[in-house]
Amino acid sequence: xxxxxxxxxxxxxxxGCWAHAQNxxxxxxxxxxxxxxxxxxxxxxxxxxxxxxxxxxRETDGTKTSYEAKFKKDRLKYSxxxxxxxxxxxxxxxxxxIDIPDDTFSKMKxxxxxxxxxxxxxxxxxxYPIGKNDTETIVKHxxxxxxxxxxxxxxxxxxxxxxxxxxxxxxxxxxGNFENFRKSLPPNYDHILY
Numbered sequence: 001x002x003x004x005x006x007x008x009x010x011x012x013x014x015x016g017c018w019a020h021a022q023n024x025x026x027x028x029x030x031x032x033x034x035x036x037x038x039x040x041x042x043x044x045x046x047x048x049x050x051x052x053x054x055x056x057x058r059e060t061d062g063t064k065t066s067y068e069a070k071f072k073k074d075r076l077k078y079s080x081x082x083x084x085x086x087x088x089x090x091x092x093x094x095x096x097x098i099d100i101p102d103d104t105f106s107k108m109k110x111x112x113x114x115x116x117x118x119x120x121x122x123x124x125x126x127x128y129p130i131g132k133n134d135t136e137t138i139v140k141h142x143x144x145x146x147x148x149x150x151x152x153x154x155x156x157x158x159x160x161x162x163x164x165x166x167x168x169x170x171x172x173x174x175x176g177n178f179e180n181f182r183k184s185l186p187p188n189y190d191h192i193l194y
Contacts, residue, residue: 028059037067039086044069088135091142092127107176119159127152149174
């Protein structure tokens with residue numbers, strides 16, 4: 001009987017840790033240009049030529065802080081993310097389902113239909129992660145909107161599982177293969193006063 005109790009307690013602890021790791025407790029706050037990291041600002045100043053509606057944000061997710069510049073350029077809505085030190089992490093922009101190759105999108109839909117009872121795609125982003133690749137080349141590829149094997153697709157889904165509806169972020173590779181899944185909190189509405 002003691003073994004069953006220990007096993008059950010261990011299962012609860014590990015299950016709680018896994019469930020917590022799958023949640024995205026990220027909050028985004030708009031900041032002034034002067035609060036944006038100087039290194040990041042100097043890097044993107046030249047890239048923002050012709051950009052409109054430039055806004056700056058600080059994101060915190062409990063473990064790390066990052067900075068994001070959002071703007072519209074060449075009819076696309078870009079988001080350029082930097083680390084706290086001003087190091088470029090990724091470039092992403094909003095796209096529609098029509099912008100994804102048919103085979104790739106079919107694989108994504110197949111995954112969604114298998115994983116959710118009901119779902120609705122709220123947003124799709126094409127992501128160019130920096131990683132260990134040459135930063136300047138990736139920046140050039142992102143602003144040219146090239147289809148390359150290292151890109152990622154991030155889909156925000158409002159979906160229903162056994163326990164009701166929730167918001168999820170799902171990451172797929174360039175071929176539509178599932179990579180990552182996490183529950184996401186709704187956007188921050190701290191600025192609204194009642």
